[in-house]
Amino acid sequence: MTRTSTITRIAQTTTAAFIVATGVYASASTSAAQSTVSRTDGMAKLTQTLQAHGGLDRWNAIGQLQYTVPDFPLGAKAPMNFRHIADVKLRRHLMVSDDYRLGFDGNNAWAINGDAAGIPARFVTHGNSYFVMMPFVFADAGATVTDLGTRYLDGATYDALGVSYADGDTADDDYVLFIDQQTRRLKLIHFTVTYAAIRGDTPVNEVPRKALVFDNWQDVDGLLLPQKATFYGWADETLQGDGNSFTVTNAVGFETRPNASIFDRPSDADIDATHIAN
Numbered sequence: 001m002t003r004t005s006t007i008t009r010i011a012q013t014t015t016a017a018f019i020v021a022t023g024v025y026a027s028a029s030t031s032a033a034q035s036t037v038s039r040t041d042g043m044a045k046l047t048q049t050l051q052a053h054g055g056l057d058r059w060n061a062i063g064q065l066q067y068t069v070p071d072f073p074l075g076a077k078a079p080m081n082f083r084h085i086a087d088v089k090l091r092r093h094l095m096v097s098d099d100y101r102l103g104f105d106g107n108n109a110w111a112i113n114g115d116a117a118g119i120p121a122r123f124v125t126h127g128n129s130y131f132v133m134m135p136f137v138f139a140d141a142g143a144t145v146t147d148l149g150t151r152y153l154d155g156a157t158y159d160a161l162g163v164s165y166a167d168g169d170t171a172d173d174d175y176v177l178f179i180d181q182q183t184r185r186l187k188l189i190h191f192t193v194t195y196a197a198i199r200g201d202t203p204v205n206e207v208p209r210k211a212l213v214f215d216n217w218q219d220v221d222g223l224l225l226p227q228k229a230t231f232y233g234w235a236d237e238t239l240q241g242d243g244n245s246f247t248v249t250n251a252v253g254f255e256t257r258p259n260a261s262i263f264d265r266p267s268d269a270d271i272d273a274t275h276i277a278n
Contacts, residue, residue: 054223063257073244077118221253
């Protein structure tokens with residue numbers, strides 16, 4: 001079997017496993033060096049939420065994040081257990097486990113022993129880190145933030161923001177943020193997953209919505225980032241299913257950026273092009 005067909009088979013197998021819930025980054029190539037929102041009428045509320053999580057100035061001072069996820073509940077081989085290193089400025093990524101090694105060098109995603117991961121490298125390297133970097137990813141360049149007024153869930157009232165993107169691997173994704181009116185912290189998001197290999201033949205406007213509830217936060221070098229979060233389905237403006245949680249441990253932030261060479265594709269790694277629709 002060729003390397004290309006192996007990666008394609010992983011993507012096809014993974015699609016069924018993603019019924020649980022997931023989302024993905026807006027753009028694989030967008031630099032986060034200038035964290036500015038392009039157009040908004042929801043910027044005031046977003047700014048309040050970013051401030052409640054440590055502030056955009058502090059986020060912009062961070063060059064890299066390192067963390068462990070021992071129980072990521074998505075993909076054909078879930079739960080995944082890996083260590084992640086991210087260049088926050090350029091959104092380059094490295095995921096390492098005992099069984100596989102996945103990376104994104106700024107242009108291409110690659111995998112060593114990708115079968116063992118059971119999920120496309122381009123999707124999961126960005127996707128898992130996108131969740132861990134919330135809410136700050138919603139201030140990325142190219143984001144459009146809209147004030148949606150208020151939303152209700154389980155008897156509580158939340159301020160709501162809509163976030164969409166103009167381009168990227170999953171430009172058709174959209175996010176709705178529920179913000180706690182007292183603490184201004186992010187409580188949950190619901191969203192669509194339109195990544196080509198995950199969506200398959202499902203039309204974009206028929207992709208089922210998913211939700212992620214942020215159960216606990218942790219201080220990571222002056223930022224409040226997720227410590228535990230739970231995926232659910234989302235329909236009729238409420239959570240669906242029992243939920244599947246993941247935890248983020250041993251998280252550290254550094255103002256220095258990681259050595260760029262760690263993201264370079266090894267000579268024996270497969271390139272993952274599953275973001276390209278057939």
